[in-house]
Amino acid sequence: MEKIITWFKKRLPVFKFLFLLSVIIVVIFQLVTLSKTITPEQIADVFQSIPLWKLAVMLVIGLVAILPMLNYDIILNKMLGQKLKPSFLLESSWSINTINNMVGFGGVFTIGLRTEFFGKEIDGKKLLQHLSKLLLFLMSGLSVFSLVSFILLFTMPMNHYITDYWIWLLGGSLYFPVVLLVTKLKKEGILGGLAAKYRWQLLLTSTLEWAGVLISFLSIGALMDIKVNFFAVIPLFIASSVIGIVSMIPGELGSFDVMMIFGLASLGVPHDVAVTWILLYRLFYYVIPFIIGAVFLFKNLGGEIDSRYNGIPKELxxxxxxxxxxxxxxxxxxxxxxxxxxxxxxxxxxxxxxxxxxxxxxxxxxxxxxxxxxxxxxxxxxxxxxxxxxxxxxxxxxxxxxxxxxxxxxxxxxxxxxxxxxxxxxxxxxxxxxxxxxxxxxxxxxxxxxxxxxxxxxxxxxxxxxxxxxxxxxxxxxxxxxxxxxxxxxxxxxxxxxxxxxxxxxxxxGEKKVLGEKVADEQVYQVLNKYGGNPESQLAFLGDKNIYFYNDGTENTVFLQMNTHNDKCVIMGDPAGKESDFADAIQQLIHDADILGYHPVFYEVSEKLVMLLHEFGYDFIKMGEAAEVDLTTFTISGKKMKGQRATMNRLQKEGYQFEVLKPPFNQETMASLREVSDAWLAGRKEKGFSLGFFSEDYLQKSPISVIKDQTGAIVAFANIMPTYTETIGTIDLMRHNPETAPSGTMDFLFINLFEYMHNEGLTVFDLGMAPLSNVGTSRKSFTQERIAYLVYQFGSHFYSFQGLRDYKEKYAAEWVPSYTAYSRDSWIIYVMSALLIIDNAPVEK
Incomplete structure (x- = not known):
């Protein structure tokens, strides 16, 4: 026996779930069955034929008729010796009793519901004993009215149709004396041990309940102006209820309705009027109170279920x-x-x-x-x-x-x-x-x-x-x-x-708010100098992007760079700062963007970040590949680098020199750099966002590698971008004067940079991304990548993507894929359009 009890205790949550599920299924079944007898057309016709004030009175009477049943649970909690919050007790009791009205089954379902609401801190055996006694008295009021109806059969004029049910009324009237006697004689157990005051309170409550039911039905008939002998309706109604309850049919549907329709017809009530009478009774005593009870049930029981399953049901x-x-x-x-x-x-x-x-x-x-x-x-x-x-x-x-x-x-x-x-x-x-x-x-x-x-x-x-x-x-x-x-x-x-x-x-x-803000350089430096950065971190000092900071509660540890167009908040590159906070920073950014109605798009990010974003529900496409040079093994020796060796020897013989200038730079140097930049641009507008542009404030923040001719004039330059790492070096602007710089100048610059950075202790040189490199070119490629390829090729005229790939191929030891991640709510064609607009927006001088 103990093993069986232990087995049941272990699986109690499962049984509770199955019970609640069964209640829901039975209620749904009952509502479906009820919908077959109460159609919207019938309700519309009835409502149009009866004055609104009468319908309101019927509703009030139906709701008031429910109130006596609430005393069952007030008495139960007194018997259990517990004091619950009055609002919770009354709302729960309303739910239990109105659901029982709909479901029926002789009140069996109320045991499970009352256990769920009131029995969490009560011993199971004690609770079952009290619930069984309560269940016994639920029908005692109907028994009292059965006795009253039985007396009416022999004291008031009745037709033969109604008097034929005397046996049911007599049997029903014997119920409450038997219950009173048994509960008095039995001193303990399931049926015994009930104090006299509780016996009489339960009997009175049940009697008032059935008085309310009867008054509700008769009042509706009176408000419909039906001319009928109401003293004859009472035995008919009670006998029909007894038969319906004995049959255990949910809500007494079927047997009760058939008996009432035929019985009312015997009293001279037309068939359609009888149907309308029963329909209104069902609506105001059963359906509407049940809807209110369902709201209370959802409020009280739903909150517990919601917390049990981490808020998922409510969110769903x-x-x-x-x-x-x-x-x-x-x-x-x-x-x-x-x-x-x-x-x-x-x-x-x-x-x-x-x-x-x-x-x-x-x-x-x-x-x-x-x-x-x-x-x-x-x-x-x-x-x-x-x-x-x-x-x-x-x-x-x-x-x-x-x-x-x-x-x-x-x-x-x-x-x-x-x-x-x-x-x-x-x-x-x-x-x-x-x-x-x-x-x-x-x-x-x-x-x-x-x-x-x-x-x-x-x-x-x-x-x-x-x-x-x-x-x-x-x-x-x-x-x-x-x-x-x-x-x-x-x-x-x-x-x-x-x-x-x-x-x-x-x-x-309204007034549009964007994510991130323009910040002072010192705030960015604090994160970079303490926690490090990446090859794109230095772009934060261009001033053309908003900066979004993540604060761990004490200080800023991570920042991201971004610009916004339409609902697309485009984040440039990986986050910079404390790597262990990246996941929290991304989650906070997505949340803050969502609050403002934006969809983040993460542009040119690493595979590692893409995997993290995928966990947040983001789709992604490959945007290209970044070329990396292995500085520890790079050499211009060998057959492959024959052309580069020739270029180096030729320019060195012609007197061209490589030099790294350290900031701050004087105005003369800046003027020379601007002259080279303007010649290289040849009137074209500069881009920003993912690339640097010529800005004196920006260039003053890092060393600049230059190529000088025999006279010491600068003919080419590339600003060295600090990556705030110990291994990676890179550059941003790469510009030469087409009129004064000889062919091969940029190769001369790069090879010297490789040697310089290797001497600085760096191991990798990031040559930057080749956009759309190996993207969307295969028939097996993802549709999104093929669309991205077409949109990007159509919309961008600044670079020759294939030429850029071919140039970097000469030095690259490895090609690292770069991705764009975007929300599943976004369409790829609009994601790419936003990227084009933001990434190709001309820089305002």
């Missing part, structure tokens, strides 16, 4: 609600616009009318167009998770409700709007972004939708022109307008609506 539900809300806003906005443009189509095509949530037969153009298009905009802002979308969405839904109410009230539309309200409120936490950035991807999708609707309206206008030859062919009736004036009015409305939409989008966008 909010995400689903957010997706549904976005779809609903787009769908309802589109339907409203179509209603304004081709209203007759909704009568012509019944399927279109069925899916239309607004259900209007006629709708004036301007309000419909305005609300429709604004709902589309809010759908986009909601999809973008903008905080600014929340309040306008609620206001628009409220305006739509008012508009529908005064145009042509419809219950189905009202329910639809209420659901949208609920989804909007529930999705509020999904709207966390502080600004709305209208991405190219979103503009493309919305533009196609707006353009299609606009072209449709224009086409309809052309179709309605008197000169259009549609009269000789089959006429599409719903494309016809009453007059050209009507169409022109609608067209003017579209123009006005477009202007309002533009202003609305500007409001949503």
């Amino acid at each position: 539900l909010q995400e689903i609600a957010h997706k549904v809300l976005v779809f609903a806003l787009y769908f309802s906005g589109s339907m409203m616009v179509l209603l304004a443009t081709i209203p007759e189509a909704f009568n012509h095509f019944q399927w279109l009318n069925h899916i239309n949530p607004w259900r209007l037969h006629f709708i004036s153009q301007f309000p419909s167009l305005l609300l429709g298009f604004l709902l589309l905009v809010m759908g986009r802002a909601t999809a973008n998770r903008s905080q600014k979308a929340y309040l306008p969405t609620l206001i628009l839904l409220a305006l739509a409700s008012v508009y529908i109410f005064f145009s042509e009230f419809n219950t189905a539309t009202l329910v639809f709007l209420v659901l949208l309200f609920v989804l909007a409120v529930f999705s509020k936490r999904e709207l966390y972004r502080k600004q709305f950035v209208y991405s190219w991807e979103s503009m493309t999708m919305d533009g196609l939708l707006y353009t299609a609707l606009f072209i449709l309206y224009i086409a309809i206008g052309i179709y309605n022109l008197p000169a259009f030859p549609h009269r000789n062919h089959h006429t599409i009736d719903f494309f016809l307008f009453p007059s050209e004036r009507t169409w022109l009015t609608g067209f003017i409305a579209i123009v006005v609506v477009a202007s309002i939409i533009w202003l609305f989008i500007k409001y949503l966008q």
Whole structure:
């Protein structure tokens, strides 16, 4: 026995999960079954035939009728000797009892639910004993009313149909005396040991519960103005309930309804009226209280489940609600616009009318167009998770409700709007972004939708022109307008609506904030000097990029360089600083970018960083390969370097010299360097971002290698970029004067640089990346890489990529791949476009 108990204890979480799952399945099954007996059309017809105030009274009575059942759990917790928070106790009790009303099964399911809510700190055996006693008394109130009904059969005039159920009423009336006697005689165990005060409290609670049930049903009949002998309805209702409960059918569906319909018919109540009576009873006593109970259940039990599974269930539900809300806003906005443009189509095509949530037969153009298009905009802002979308969405839904109410009230539309309200409120936490950035991807999708609707309206206008030859062919009736004036009015409305939409989008966008900031050089130096950098770190001093710092709580340890265009925040190269903080820095950057509505794009990053980004859900493509020279083995000896040896010997004989100049540089030196740079540019605009440009402040921060001619004039130069590492050396600007520098000057410069850096103790020289080297050229390449190759080749005219690869091939000992990583929400063609714009933007002097 102990082994069995131990086995069950180990698997208790599994059994709890299976129990909750079974409750959900049974409830869903019950709702599906109930939906077959209560259709939306029936509800709409009933609501239209009964005054609103009467429906409100029915709802209040139905909710009040639930209240006595809450005392079951108040008594239970007194018996258990525990004091729970009143709000939790009442909300949980409401959930338990309304779910039990729907599920039925004689209250069996309430044992599991009450154990989950109230039994966590109670001994299992003790809890089971108290729950069993509580379960015994659930039907005692029905037994009391069975006795009352049995007496009514012989004291009031009844027809034969009702008196035939005397045996069920007699049997039901014997239940509560037996329960009272057994619980009194038994001193302990599952059935015994219950104090007298609790016995009478439970009996009174059950009696009040069934009084509430009976009053709810009879009140609905009275408010419907049904002329019937209510003293005859009471035995019929109680007998039907007894049979339904004995059958253990969920919610007593089927047996109760059939008996009540036939019994009411015997009392002179028409069949359709009886069905409506039962429908309203089901709605106000079962369905609506159950919906409220489901909300309480989700609030109390859902929070525990959510914390048990690290918040994933709540996040998942909010995400689903957010997706549904976005779809609903787009769908309802589109339907409203179509209603304004081709209203007759909704009568012509019944399927279109069925899916239309607004259900209007006629709708004036301007309000419909305005609300429709604004709902589309809010759908986009909601999809973008903008905080600014929340309040306008609620206001628009409220305006739509008012508009529908005064145009042509419809219950189905009202329910639809209420659901949208609920989804909007529930999705509020999904709207966390502080600004709305209208991405190219979103503009493309919305533009196609707006353009299609606009072209449709224009086409309809052309179709309605008197000169259009549609009269000789089959006429599409719903494309016809009453007059050209009507169409022109609608067209003017579209123009006005477009202007309002533009202003609305500007409001949503607000003042644009970008990621990172312009910072003083000292802040960058602090990170580089303490934690190190990489071959791109020195580009931070160009001043053309924003710098994003990661702070570990005490100091800045990592920084990244970036610029922003549209929603693409392009990060240049790997992070610089403390390598152990790179993952945290990347995670923080992605989070901060997300809050501002940006999608980071990591440009020219290493394979190691790409693997880290892949864990954050990023896709990537190869952008090229970087050439690295092994300074420990480099030599110009051998057949392969024959041409380079010749160049070195020739320029040395002609008196050209290699020299490394150390900062600070005087104005004369800067003027000479600028002259070489201008000659090399030959009027072309300089690029920035991933490459350096001629800036005196920038060049003053590092040594510059130069080639001088016989007179000491500088004919070529390359600034040496500190990498803040002990192994890697590199350069940035590589420029020569085409008029004064002989052929082979750059080879002469590089070979001397290799020797110089080797003497400085460095082991690798980074020659930089050859863009698109070995990228997208194979038929087996990824589609994204082939698109990237085409876009980049088409959009960039500054360098010959293949020529750059061939030149670096002479010295490279190894080619290291370089990648671009981007969010899966971004389209590769727009990622590449943003890279081209940012990387090829001309530098302002």
